[in-house]
Amino acid sequence: MKNQYLPTSLGMYVNYLVVGMSIIILPQNMDVLAQQWQTTLGGVAVVISAVGLGRMLVSLASGILSDRFGRRLFILMGASLLLVFFGGALVCHTLTGAIILATLLGVGGASLDAGTYPALMEMFPQHQSTANVTLKAFTSIGQFTLPLIISLLVARHWWYGWSFLLCLGILIVNTLFLWRWSRFPVKSTRKDKVKVATQPVVRGNLWLDGTLFAIFGYAANGVFLLASIWLTKYGQDIVGLNDTSARALISDYSVGSLTCVFLTIWLAHRGVRDIQFLIVYTVMSFSSLLVLYLFPIPLISTLMAFIIGFSAAGGVVQIGLTIMASFFPNDKGTVTGIVTTAASVASFTVNLIAGALAANLANVMLLDVGLALVGVIAATLITMRYRYLFGTGNAQTVAPKQSET
Known part of the structure; x- marks a missing residue:
């Protein structure tokens, strides 16, 4: 203090x-x-x-x-x-x-x-x-x-x-x-970078792992952007909520996000590894979006809005960046730039696609489900690569230097 x-x-x-x-x-x-x-x-x-x-x-x-x-x-x-x-x-x-x-x-x-x-x-x-x-x-x-x-x-x-x-x-x-x-x-000063040389040389493959992290960054950013932008309109037009209740979905979504931030910090200090968060949160995100798409009723929409916010907007992108830093300990800036750019591309393209689908908002939600599925696949492959490179998965990771916000 x-x-x-x-x-x-x-x-x-x-x-x-x-x-x-x-x-x-x-x-x-x-x-x-x-x-x-x-x-x-x-x-x-x-x-x-x-x-x-x-x-x-x-x-x-x-x-x-x-x-x-x-x-x-x-x-x-x-x-x-x-x-x-x-x-x-x-x-x-x-x-x-x-x-x-x-x-x-x-x-x-x-x-x-x-x-x-x-x-x-x-x-x-x-x-x-x-x-x-x-x-x-x-x-x-x-x-x-x-x-x-x-x-x-x-x-x-x-x-x-x-x-x-x-x-x-x-x-x-x-x-x-x-x-x-x-x-x-x-x-x-630039001399501080000399410390990097003391880090363990555990490197991923730039083309393979870089591509996986870029896909993950695109999908993860696209999922929470679509949810935060279209959840209210989806609640009004598809679920049939009134204006106040539909806007409250975003508040439920944000409460879920905040809950995840604090829970993740608490669990991380008790030994839960970043790679475990990654796969659990992406599966939760896909599952909750799929349930919301299949069962658009008021009670389920409120619960799923909270879970979507928890799993898709509670820091999963930052977790991905942290894991990426362990793959490339000497090139954090380069690979972080790759994921950040992928997230920016998602911010631009995903909304254009959603705009074309806006005549039927159920299709926008289905697009979000598809992106979440891509995120699950990317997270699964990243987990496989993580175990291949680090064996038991006890590699030390470092904090990310940038975020999608």
């Missing part, structure tokens, strides 16, 4: 509270935004996919530039681009303008990732994994609270824009704090 960077880290966590809201603010306001932007639900899906396009375009480059120019610059840049999105979305009345704003949101998110994850690892070198997983917790808190706020706005017939203004207000105050009073560690 005496760490001098605690205030700065809190500011970075607050950024990810807003990032969590930004992930679902478009789908939560899908109908009214379709009218404002003079388009259809499919058009809004294209706008949502543009967020992934923005991330895909800059995710690799922003990480490299963050090493060169510092973390603070990219954190402030990312927060500023989020400000542009939340402010611009309220005054935009064209689909083209909305796509541009969504692309800037994606660029802003990638910039925040490039600055925040390395900064947290430098601020808390003895607790890197916990520091990064806590970002996931704040993201989930944002995803949990926003549907409740929007439900209140809808119930009282208030202007939808108050949800955007809330995010805008939090960001303005937080960005001013980070700009004026934040403190960051002095940039480490």
